[in-house]
Amino acid sequence: MKFSNATEIFKTYKGNARIWNPAKVKDVNLYSIPYSIRILIENTLRNLDGKIVTEEDVKALINWRDNIGREIPYFPSRVILQDFTGVPALIDLAAMRDAVKKLGGDPKIINPLVPVHLILDHSVQVDYYGTVYALERNMEVEIERNIERYRFLKWAEKAFKNLKVASPGFGIIHQVNIEYLAQVIHLTKFNGRLAAFPDTVIGTDSHTTMVSSLGVLGWGVGGIEAEAVMLGQPYYISIPEVIGVKLVGEPREGVTPTDLVLTITEILRKKNLVDKIVEFTGPCVGKLSAPDRATISNMSPEYGPRTAYFPIDTETLKYLQLTGRSLQHIKFVEKYSKKIGIFRDESSPEPEYMDVITIDLSEVEPSISGPLNPEDRIPLSKVKERFIQVLNEYIEESRKRGVNVDSSARAPIEFDGLKTELTHGSIVIAAITSCVNTSNPTLMIGAGLLAKKAVERGLSTKPWVKTSFAPGSPVVVEYLKKSGLLQYLEALRFHIVGFGCTTCIGNSGPLPPKISDAIKSHQLYAVSILSGNRNFAGRIHPLTRGSFLASPLLVVAYALAGRLDIDLYNEPLGLDPNGAPVYLRDIWPSNREIKEVIEKAISPSDFKKRYSKIFEGGEKWRQIQVEATDLYPWDEKSTYIRKPPFFEDLTLETSEPRDIRNARTLVLLGDRITTDHISPAGSIPVESLAGRYLIERGVRPEEFNTYGSRRGNHEVMIRGTFDNVRLRNLLTPEKEGGWTIHLPTGQLMRVYEASQKYMEEGIPVIVVAGKQYGAGSSRDWAAKGPYLLGVKAVIAENFESIHRSNLVGMGILPLQFEEGQNWKTLGLTGREVFHIEGIEEGLYPRKKLRVRAVREDGSEIIFNVIARLDTNIEIEYYKHGGILKYVIRNILKKTAKAK
Numbered sequence: 065m066k067f068s069n070a071t072e073i074f075k076t077y078k079g080n081a082r083i084w085n086p087a088k089v090k091d092v093n094l095y096s097i098p099y100s101i102r103i104l105i106e107n108t109l110r111n112l113d114g115k116i117v118t119e120e121d122v123k124a125l126i127n128w129r130d131n132i133g134r135e136i137p138y139f140p141s142r143v144i145l146q147d148f149t150g151v152p153a154l155i156d157l158a159a160m161r162d163a164v165k166k167l168g169g170d171p172k173i174i175n176p177l178v179p180v181h182l183i184l185d186h187s188v189q190v191d192y193y194g195t196v197y198a199l200e201r202n203m204e205v206e207i208e209r210n211i212e213r214y215r216f217l218k219w220a221e222k223a224f225k226n227l228k229v230a231s232p233g234f235g236i237i238h239q240v241n242i243e244y245l246a247q248v249i250h251l252t253k254f255n256g257r258l259a260a261f262p263d264t265v266i267g268t269d270s271h272t273t274m275v276s277s278l279g280v281l282g283w284g285v286g287g288i289e290a291e292a293v294m295l296g297q298p299y300y301i302s303i304p305e306v307i308g309v310k311l312v313g314e315p316r317e318g319v320t321p322t323d324l325v326l327t328i329t330e331i332l333r334k335k336n337l338v339d340k341i342v343e344f345t346g347p348c349v350g351k352l353s354a355p356d357r358a359t360i361s362n363m364s365p366e367y368g369p370r371t372a373y374f375p376i377d378t379e380t381l382k383y384l385q386l387t388g389r390s391l392q393h394i395k396f397v398e399k400y401s402k403k404i405g406i407f408r409d410e411s412s413p414e415p416e417y418m419d420v421i422t423i424d425l426s427e428v429e430p431s432i433s434g435p436l437n438p439e440d441r442i443p444l445s446k447v448k449e450r451f452i453q454v455l456n457e458y459i460e461e462s463r464k465r466g467v468n469v470d471s472s473a474r475a476p477i478e479f480d481g482l483k484t485e486l487t488h489g490s491i492v493i494a495a496i497t498s499c500v501n502t503s504n505p506t507l508m509i510g511a512g513l514l515a516k517k518a519v520e521r522g523l524s525t526k527p528w529v530k531t532s533f534a535p536g537s538p539v540v541v542e543y544l545k546k547s548g549l550l551q552y553l554e555a556l557r558f559h560i561v562g563f564g565c566t567t568c569i570g571n572s573g574p575l576p577p578k579i580s581d582a583i584k585s586h587q588l589y590a591v592s593i594l595s596g597n598r599n600f601a602g603r604i605h606p607l608t609r610g611s612f613l614a615s616p617l618l619v620v621a622y623a624l625a626g627r628l629d630i631d632l633y634n635e636p637l638g639l640d641p642n643g644a645p646v647y648l649r650d651i652w653p654s655n656r657e658i659k660e661v662i663e664k665a666i667s668p669s670d671f672k673k674r675y676s677k678i679f680e681g682g683e684k685w686r687q688i689q690v691e692a693t694d695l696y697p698w699d700e701k702s703t704y705i706r707k708p709p710f711f712e713d714l715t716l717e718t719s720e721p722r723d724i725r726n727a728r729t730l731v732l733l734g735d736r737i738t739t740d741h742i743s744p745a746g747s748i749p750v751e752s753l754a755g756r757y758l759i760e761r762g763v764r765p766e767e768f769n770t771y772g773s774r775r776g777n778h779e780v781m782i783r784g785t786f787d788n789v790r791l792r793n794l795l796t797p798e799k800e801g802g803w804t805i806h807l808p809t810g811q812l813m814r815v816y817e818a819s820q821k822y823m824e825e826g827i828p829v830i831v832v833a834g835k836q837y838g839a840g841s842s843r844d845w846a847a848k849g850p851y852l853l854g855v856k857a858v859i860a861e862n863f864e865s866i867h868r869s870n871l872v873g874m875g876i877l878p879l880q881f882e883e884g885q886n887w888k889t890l891g892l893t894g895r896e897v898f899h900i901e902g903i904e905e906g907l908y909p910r911k912k913l914r915v916r917a918v919r920e921d922g923s924e925i926i927f928n929v930i931a932r933l934d935t936n937i938e939i940e941y942y943k944h945g946g947i948l949k950y951v952i953r954n955i956l957k958k959t960a961k962a963k
Contacts, residue, residue, distance in 0.1 A: 066090060067122060070109050074260055074403065077392040078251055081260040084109040087405040092126055094405045098306040098415040099375040100341050101128050102406050103262050103281045104138065110254070110261055111139050116298055128303050129418065135935035137298035140264045141250055142179040143290050146237045148186040148569075148745060148772035149268035149844065151213055153287035154220045154227075155708060155776050157294075158696040160952055163711035169956050171694050176226040177296040181245055182217065183230045183237040185536075186745075187773055188562035190495075190573035193532045199560045203233055206562070207684050209769050212704040213776060215690050222692040231681025234674075235563050237267065238274040239499040239536035242358055243387045244675045246280050248376060249397045260400050266290060266299060270365040270842040270866060271597065274499065277357035278383065279376030279406065284365065284866055287844040288873035292951050300937040304339055304370060308417035310346035313426030317655055320430070321359045321504055322595065322615035326441045327428045328360060332367035333439035335421060339865045342369040345414055348425055349374065354383030355504040362500040363597050365840070366438040370865065375408035376401045388671035432618060435591065435610030436601050437736070444618075448631045454610060455488050455629075458589050465798055467587070475582035479527035486528060486582045486590070487627070492575055493592035493605060494529050494623035495567035496558060496616045499536035501595040508540050509661045511616035512549025513653035518624055519555045521651060522641040526626030528579060533558040534566040538674045547665040556620065568596035569841075570746030571770060572605045583607045593622045600738045600840060602790035606747065621648055703761050705776040709852070710946070716953060718944050721907075724828055724856050724877070724900040728807050730819060731786055732794040732887070732894035733833040738840035739867060741788045743781065743849050745772035745841070752802070753783040753816050775845055778852060785849030786815040795894050807895055808920070819853035829853065830898055832887050833860040838867025847874040851946075857900060859915070859929055861886050868932055875946040877903075878932040879913065890927055892917055900929075907931065907939045 067089060074083040086105040087094050094102060105125045111117045116137050124131040145153060161171035188206045192198040207214065214232075221229045234240060247263045254261065263280045265272065270284035285299070293299050309332070315324060332342070342364065344357070352360075357374045364372035374380075376397070384394045401407040430444040435454055442450045455471065462469045475486040486492075501507045525531055533553060535541060541560060544550040553559075565571060572592070574580070583590045584607070592608040599611035612628065622628065624637045636645030680686070698707045733741075748754050748768040757779060758768055774780040786793070787802030793815070796803045802815045806822070813821070822829050831850065837860035838846060847870035850858070857877040871878045879900070881887075887894075896917035903913065910930050917925040933939045944950035 067109060067112065067119060074400065076251055076260060076396055079258055081251060081258045082254070083260045083400070083404065085404045087403070089126065095413050096416045097126070097128065098341070098343050098417060099406055099408065100281055100306060100343055100373045101125060103264065104136070106262055106404060107138055107264065108136065111137070124303060129416070131303050132305055133302045135300055135302055135937065138301050139298055140178070140266045140293060141261065142181070142263070142265050143176070143294050144237060144241060144245065144265055144267040144272065145180065145182040145290065146186050146269050147182065147184045147213070148775060149287045149842065150182040151216065152775045152845065153268060153291050154217070155705065156287070156291055156710070156948060157224065158220070159708050159711055160948065161695055162707070163714050163952055164956065165695065167714070167716060167956060169959060173955055173959055174295065175224050176294040178226065178294060180227045180294055181230065182227065183234070183240050184232040185236045185564040186569060186571070188232065188564035188566060189571040189770070190530070190532045190534070190561045190566050193530060193559065193561050193573070194557040195559060196554065199562060202562045206232055209767070210773060211688070212702055213773065214685070214688055216696070216705050216776065218688050218690045219693070219696060222690065223694060223696070228679050230678045231685040233563050233682060234678045235538060236499040236536035236565055237269055238271050238362060239503045240678070241265070241275050242278055242503065243537055243539065243671055244678065246275050246278055248278055248280055248380065248384065249400050251396060262406065266293060268842060270840070271362050271500070273364040273371040274358050274362040276371045276373045277354060277361035278380050279374060279401070281371065281373065283371040284842040286842055286847065286866055286870035286873055288847070288947050289869055292947050295951055295955065297951055300935055302339065302934055304341045305418040306341045306343055307337060307369070308345045308415070308420040309342050310420055310422045311344060311348035311352070311425055312346050312422060313348060313424040314351065315425045315428055318430065318652060319428050320510065320615040320617060321356045321506060322501055323428050323431050324356070324425060325360050325363050325500070326431050326433045326438070326613065328423060329363055329367045329433070330439050330441040331423060332421070335368070337368035338862070340369045342372045343415070343417065344372065344374050350377060350379065350410060352379070354379050355506065359500055359504050363438065366597060376406055377408045386666065386668060388668040430618070432593070432612045432614040434599050434612030436599060438598060438613055445633055448629050451489055451629045455589050458609060462587070469587045473586040473588060475586040475588060477528065477578050477582050482527065484528070486579070486586070486588060488589040489627050489629040490588065490590050491529050491593055491622055491626055491628055492579055492583070492590045493567065493572055493594070493608060494525070494531050494619050495572065495592070495594040495596070496533045496619050497566050497594050498568035498596040500597040501616055502536040502540055505543065505662050505666055506658055507595070507616045508535070508544065509547065509549065509665070510653055510658050511620050512544055512547065512553055513657055513661065514617045514620050514651050515552040515556050515558065516549055517651035517653070518620070519552045521646045523624050523638045523646055525556045525623040529623045529626055530572070530575060531557040531623055532561040532567060534562045534564060535560070536563070538563055539670050542670040542674065543665040547661050549661070556623065558620065567592070567594050567604060568598070569772065570603050570605070575605065575607060580607060591628050593619050593628070595619050598840060600740045602744070602788050603740050603746065606749070606789050617652070703758060703763055703777055703780070704774060706778060708778050710948065711952070714949055714952065716956065718953070721903050721943055723903045724830070724898070727828040727830045727856060727898040727900070728822060729795065729832050729894040729896070729898070730822070730829040730853065730855060731804055731815060731831055733831065733837070734792060734794065735834035736836045736839055737833050739838055739843040739846035740840055741786070741791045742838070742846040743771070743785055743843055744788045745843070746770055748774070748784070749789070752787055753814055754780045754787070757783055781845050781849055782852040783816045785853055816853065823854050828856045831855055831858040832892065832894055833858065834886060835861040836864060837862070838864040840864070842866040844870050844873070847871045847876060851876055859887070863932060872933060872938045872941055873947040875942060877942065879929040880932050882928055882930065885927060890925055892925060895920060896925065907933060907942070909934055909936060909939070
């Protein structure tokens with residue numbers, strides 16, 4: 065098998081370009097290979113150097129079915145960051161520069177070698193809502209709160225080449241990516257020559273998968289891995305299984321793209337797709353618009369795979385035209401993708417997948433998901449029935465903890481002279497939010513039409529509902545204004561509050577005091593409803609015990625009803641001025657109505673206009689001035705930006721890892737512990753240790769901001785680790801939140817305090833958990849926090865892939881129980897002393913290690929675990945104490961050799 069003939073010259077609108085064509089490799093049936101693997105083949109052909117990328121790597125991908133799990137080096141063409149994960153990543157780079165200088169190197173060698181874009185979308189909060197001034201005021205408060213972080217980003221943009229920072233207010237990272245940043249096919253310099261090659265991306269947000277809807281291979285990684293790629297390291301992946309998802313049938317009238325993705329999420333979450341790639345195929349794929357595909361690809365972290373890929377086709381080209389890409393580039397994308405065999409049309413043969421899952425879209429029905437997981441889909445017809453079950457479960461759980469909850473509790477409240485009541489099931493937050501839905505014109509126009517019909521029938525949203533509308537792009541406002549629909553959403557108090565993630569990531573802002581007091585005093589099961597992609601416990605707001613995902617249309621409808629315990633098919637949303645009942649069916653827009661408005665209201669000029677100044681920003685952003693320096697001037701008094709301690713004791717030499725002995729369990733956890741549980745992103749409670757830390761440094765509670773915004777300060781973050789208000793540590797089953805017991809004393813204390821006590825005693829700690837440990841956001845602080853708490857290993861039934869990689873990246877050992885075993889079946893209580901043996905004998909991928917758990921009476925439980933160091937490079941990272949230490953040592957050695 066020869067690869068030299070795969071390189072050829074290709075005529076483009078910029079001139080002759082070099083390409084690497086998998087279709088030219090001899091004796092290869094390219095069209096039997098999944099599209100995503102074809103892109104990986106091109107990547108290895110282009111980067112083939114005989115050292116990092118070898119011919120064996122190319123052959124392994126060509127024969128991918130026989131090489132599942134084999135490690136290959138992969139070079140994504142760019143990296144995208146959002147500010148909650150991007151700021152700590154850039155702080156790490158700044159600290160790495162200090163470490164390199166300390167070791168005698170040139171700090172400027174720490175610099176991104178691939179294009180990096182940082183989008184500021186995670187910092188805006190919903191402090192103001194329900195007025196036309198909400199957007200302006202929230203943006204002002206955002207910059208006031210985050211001025212230290214934004215100054216740091218201004219410094220980073222000057223200090224690091226290849227880094228561009230988009231100013232606040234330009235949208236959500238993934239919507240910006242598909243509407244503006246994604247090229248689909250690059251036409252740029254590669255190794256000094258003009259070249260054409262597929263756009264590929266990794267991002268420090270798990271929903272980076274959204275761009276795979278355009279045929280751009282993309283997925284989320286931890287900030288730690290992104291930093292390594294930025295610095296020129298390959299991203300090592302195991303060749304994945306590729307699963308075909310065949311879409312058949314057509315959605316019924318009244319079924320929205322949100323209903324499709326919630327159904328797909330429910331079905332695929334049961335299929336164990338972790339670390340696999342899903343490719344959509346079948347007769348229905350060509351009929352799905354690019355925005356509908358984007359909605360589906362966005363939520364792939366919720367159903368498990370590394371990414372959810374739609375090949376390039378005519379719908380991709382239509383979307384590029386709609387969003388203002390140049391016609392010459394669109395023609396080039398089509399010509400190139402057909403040339404190298406990555407364009408799909410109706411005549412394209414179906415690739416040979418490892419498995420094919422068929423989903424009939426004609427069977428999809430209107431739905432919502434909740435109260436705690438995106439895959440917990442509830443048909444709209446059964447929401448009332450399901451809520452009653454959820455309420456009964458809450459009452460029973462409370463009783464077990466010694467708390468009596470009145471099932472018929474009613475909390476009287478008053479709004480502008482109107483006396484009313486809050487009850488269990490009252491909706492206190494209704495948010496049109498998140499790029500998963502706001503990127504989709506069908507859903508935005510649909511919500512606007514529903515609002516219009518509701519207003520025309522005299523309906524209004526209930527006064528206790530905190531309503532907000534945060535589109536993922538300002539373009540949404542352009543076409544809603546043009547169509548005349550924005551005024552109706554505003555009439556229902558769905559005013560624009562910001563162009564960022566807001567409620568979807570827990571930046572829902574405070575509830576009015578009278579609402580908060582009523583919920584607390586009557587122990588109400590209050591709920592939120594949002595058009596987001598996640599609803600984990602405690603994520604949306606600490607006081608909403610249940611959060612439900614829904615289409616923007618249903619978010620508006622439920623805000624009109626004001627409660628979740630309603631049968632929307634048979635109970636009215638309210639009464640019109642004549643006293644006649646108004647049902648959901650009376651105001652639901654038809655597919656034809658929505659399509660007609662879209663065709664008239666959206667144009668490419670809207671996208672060009674809105675994105676023309678994305679990297680210039682508004683006046684307040686431009687006013688932030690900083691001095692250009694190679695090293696960041698750390699301020700020890702800062703409560704936002706502190707020099708992290710990760711490289712303080714770094715030396716050029718490494719030491720072999722040792723067995724872990726005499727370890728204690730810091731926390732004992734159940735199933736589906738999310739990165740939100742481990743490292744919250746939302747509000748910082750006054751009574752928390754992180755809150756106390758800030759108060760001691762003169763920060764007023766109203767200035768706390770969020771955990772996400774404080775990720776540049778490790779002192780805040782380690783105090784917040786395992787301090788989610790809804791965390792259940794089974795060492796302290798009677799208490800929620802960040803509590804544990806110190807062993808062997810049995811003393812009840814905060815997790816952070818216990819970790820410090822263990823450190824003083826010289827005792828390592830571990831975490832023991834169940835299934836799906838680390839689900840959710842690609843948050844590297846969910847690994848950095850435990851690292852700073854002294855956690856040496858995590859033993860779980862299985863891990864979400866990004867979080868497992870993050871643990872390895874921080875030098876924490878992920879250990880997996882053998883099939884059929886867990887801490888319960890083994891009889892573990894978390895009070896044992898743990899010895900993890902077999903590390904110092906030498907490691908290899910997925911080696912079995914022995915664990916001896918010594919009970920208080922001296923008896924032992926002995927069992928094996930699988931060390932989830934899945935590749936040889938991960939073993940190297942672990943030996944170095946983490947990926948960043950590995951990178952620093954390698955860069956310094958290379959520069960020393962070059963001299």
